[in-house]
Amino acid sequence: MDGFKTKLSSSLQFRIALALTIVMVIAAMSIGAIGFYSAFHDAHELQDDQLRDIAAMTDAERLTVGQANALAPSELEDPESHFIVQLIDPNSSVATSEPSTDIKFPNNLTNGTKTLLVQHKKWRVFVRPLPSGEKLVVGQRTEVRDEIAEHAGFRTLVPILVLIPFLIVLIIAVLRWMLAPLTKLSAELNARHPEDMRELHSHDLPTELRPFIVSINSMLSRLSLVLEQQRRFVADAAHELRSPLTALSLQTQNLATHALPDAVQGQLHEFRRGLKRANELVEQLLALARAQLDLPTKLQPVSLQLVVKTVFEEMMPLADSKKIEIGLEQNAEVYVEASEVDLVTVLRNLVDNAIRYTNIEGRVDVMIKIDNAWAVIEVQDNGPGISQEEQERVFDPFYRILGSKQTGSGLGLSIVKSIVTKLRGEVAMRCANLSSASGLVAQVKLPLLQRSDFATMDKK
Known part of the structure; x- marks a missing residue:
């Protein structure tokens, strides 16, 4: 899990997507806040205008001092949306109201619009003076104004929040498209052999x-x-x-x-x-x-069976001296495009190593097979084998396994790896017997040459 987090944190694509997401969220919140403030201000103005209009249209002569009248237009069915119209007398110390409304505005209100706290409720009221000395008060709860502002803010914010996930997906898709040449370049580098020092093409890159x-x-x-x-x-x-x-x-x-x-x-x-x-x-x-040198070499169809036969003839005296049996296992005639001298050198080194590190009266087998588009050569022995840590290091120049009694320069497997790499192949070591960690299998994979390719090579 920690490795996954580290990989994400170091990803340029993840960083850009995260930064843009944060910017979009901040922008959405800012737009929502601005929308809420603007809607709140507009609702405030609208409520004040409605209070003034109602006060202007109300016939005060039909009202009784202290009596509260509730106005509920058909579109305002919520009781909190009702307008309360009340006539107050500044000279009276007590304001009365009907039990049905139970609203008591103070008698000492000044003219104009203001916000009051009446019976633990916030009201927005407009006070209009009358010629008789009384005052007409028109009020409405502030919850109406706040709800309008909240709804307007949410109407502004919600579409943006809903759009953000789609924008994130779009950003990631665009980033992948923009970074595709870099990803392609990375794959090309990973597929290259270590000796391939050709220049990288940059015309498709930003x-x-x-x-x-x-x-x-x-x-x-x-x-x-x-x-x-x-x-x-x-x-x-x-x-x-x-x-x-x-x-x-x-x-x-x-x-x-x-x-x-x-x-x-x-x-x-x-x-x-x-x-x-x-x-x-x-x-x-x-x-x-x-x-290792990039020297011109004539490549031709080479039969792996003939290469094995040549190497066996050379290695037979060494195998006989240790009473080691050597054998060949093959399924079909296999050809590769290479130099016969190079292939003989590769197989000779592998078989020589297998014989030298196999005990007396041991066995060395060479297997030739086809694996999809690869021609595979495996040299297997029943010797002591080598540790997994050394299975890669044995290809280093002059590397020799400590404790081995065999003499040598430590260059044989380096030569094998260099030739196989030049032929666009692969070479690897593995234990023949995993349970006892004994025996060794040296595997060489080379591009398979089909018989239909022979005519093309002859034309070349």
């Missing part, structure tokens, strides 16, 4: 966001340049090391043909083993550089 995209493109350009320099450095360094290491290897081979003391022969053997590991490291560095 003008305010274009400087932001320009800055991102500038950063991508600089990052691409730095990565290119690093890859070139690795390739150049490996290439420069290759020649002297090859020369040293030849010299040690020549030296081994001479009669040497046993102690020297042992040291020479260890030296040659070190040279072999150094040569393997250089070869893997070159392979990693070739996989």
